Amino acid sequence: MPESSIDINKFLELNEFSNSKFLIFGEEPSLVVKVKNHALAKEDLRMIEKVYLNMEQEDFEQNFHQAVLSNSLFNEKKAVFINLDKNRLNKGLIQAFQAISEANTNNLIFIEVKSISKKTILKDVVPIFESSAHIVECSMTYDSNVKDFLKANLPEIINDEKNINNLINMYEGNFSLLINDLEILKVLDLKNEEDILNVFNDNGIRKSSRLIEHVSKRETKKALEILESMKSNDRNSIGLLIWVLARDCQALSSLKESKTNLRSFNIWDSQVKWYNALSKRVSIRQIKESISNLDKADKSLKGIIDGDPWTKAKDVVLELSA
Known part of the structure; x- marks a missing residue:
C-alpha cells in the first residue's frame, strides 16, 4: 500500500471521502481526535446517532451488524466507534475486521486500533480494508512528518521555514502539546505575527x-x-x-x-x-x-x-x- 494512503497530513487535506469507514492507528491521541473531527466536520452531529462497540466482546459481530443495519428512530445516520485495545491479533479478531470491511452501509464507521504494532497492522489488517476504508496512521515519528503538519496548519503569516524549524525544536517529543497550542491559536484568531508567536512561547514546560x-x-x-x-x-x-x-x-x-x-x-x-x-x-x-x-x-x-x-x-x- 502506498505510504500516502496512511499519511495523516494527506488525509487532513481531503475535502471529500470516498469511503464511510475509517481505520485509525498510531500512538498520538491528539491526532486520533483530529482525524475523527475532520471526518465528521461536514456532518450535522445533531442528526447522528453515536454507537460505541468493543471488538473484544464475544457478541461483537452481532452487535455490529445490528448497529449498522438497523435504522435509527430519531436520526438520519449513525456513527459507529469501534475500539480494539488488545495488543495481539487472533482468528476471531481477523474475522471481525473482515465483517466490518464487508458490511454494506452508508453509516460512518471508525475503527480505532490502539495497541497492536504498526508492523502487524500493515501486514494483517490493512489488506482487509485497502478498498473499503480510509486508512490513517496517527503518528509523528519523523521531523519531516511534523514539518508537513505545520506547513498545513500554521497561519500564513508565520508559515515559513524558520518558524517551522523553531517550533519543531521547541516542542521536540511533545507533539500533543503542540496540537493543543494550535487549537488555542484557532480560538484566539490572532492576526499579528508577534501575538501568534507568543502563543508558542518557549518556556520551561x-x-x-x-x-x-x-x-x-x-x-x-x-x-x-x-x-x-x-x-x-x-x-x-x-x-x-x-x-x-x-x-x-x-x-x-x-x-x-x-x-x-x-x-x-x-x-x-x-x-x-x-x-x-x-x-x-x-x-x-x-x-x-x-x-x-x-x-x-x-x-x-x-x-x-x-x-x-x-x-x-x-x-x-x-x-x-x-
Missing part, C-alpha cells in the same frame, strides 16, 4: 522534552534549570514532569530488556540516542529507585502521602544524571 538530553550528557545543572523554570512558570506543571520522567524510565527499562523500538513511548528518532546512551550508564536498580520516587511524587501530588512532589522529581533527575 515546552523544554521539558530536553531533560533526557541533559540527563544523558550528565548536564545536571541544565537539567535542574528546566525543573526550576517549570516550577516558576507553572507549579501545576509537576503532573507533566512526573509523566515525562515516568515515560523516560519506562523507555530505559525497555532498552535494558533489549527492546529497542521506543516509538510506543512517543519518542522521536532524534531523541533515541540520548536514551541509548543513558541506558548503558544507569543500572536497573537506579531505574527502579527512580520509578519508586516518581510513584511517591505522584502520591504526594494527589495528597495521598505527605511531601513535596517537586523534591522527589528532583531526586530522580539527580539519580539519573549522576
Whole structure:
C-alpha cells in the first residue's frame, strides 16, 4: 500500500471521502481526535446517532451488524466507534475486521486500533480494508512528518521555514502539546505575527522534552534549570514532569530488556540516542529507585502521602544524571 494512503497530513487535506469507514492507528491521541473531527466536520452531529462497540466482546459481530443495519428512530445516520485495545491479533479478531470491511452501509464507521504494532497492522489488517476504508496512521515519528503538519496548519503569516524549524525544536517529543497550542491559536484568531508567536512561547514546560538530553550528557545543572523554570512558570506543571520522567524510565527499562523500538513511548528518532546512551550508564536498580520516587511524587501530588512532589522529581533527575 502506498505510504500516502496512511499519511495523516494527506488525509487532513481531503475535502471529500470516498469511503464511510475509517481505520485509525498510531500512538498520538491528539491526532486520533483530529482525524475523527475532520471526518465528521461536514456532518450535522445533531442528526447522528453515536454507537460505541468493543471488538473484544464475544457478541461483537452481532452487535455490529445490528448497529449498522438497523435504522435509527430519531436520526438520519449513525456513527459507529469501534475500539480494539488488545495488543495481539487472533482468528476471531481477523474475522471481525473482515465483517466490518464487508458490511454494506452508508453509516460512518471508525475503527480505532490502539495497541497492536504498526508492523502487524500493515501486514494483517490493512489488506482487509485497502478498498473499503480510509486508512490513517496517527503518528509523528519523523521531523519531516511534523514539518508537513505545520506547513498545513500554521497561519500564513508565520508559515515559513524558520518558524517551522523553531517550533519543531521547541516542542521536540511533545507533539500533543503542540496540537493543543494550535487549537488555542484557532480560538484566539490572532492576526499579528508577534501575538501568534507568543502563543508558542518557549518556556520551561515546552523544554521539558530536553531533560533526557541533559540527563544523558550528565548536564545536571541544565537539567535542574528546566525543573526550576517549570516550577516558576507553572507549579501545576509537576503532573507533566512526573509523566515525562515516568515515560523516560519506562523507555530505559525497555532498552535494558533489549527492546529497542521506543516509538510506543512517543519518542522521536532524534531523541533515541540520548536514551541509548543513558541506558548503558544507569543500572536497573537506579531505574527502579527512580520509578519508586516518581510513584511517591505522584502520591504526594494527589495528597495521598505527605511531601513535596517537586523534591522527589528532583531526586530522580539527580539519580539519573549522576
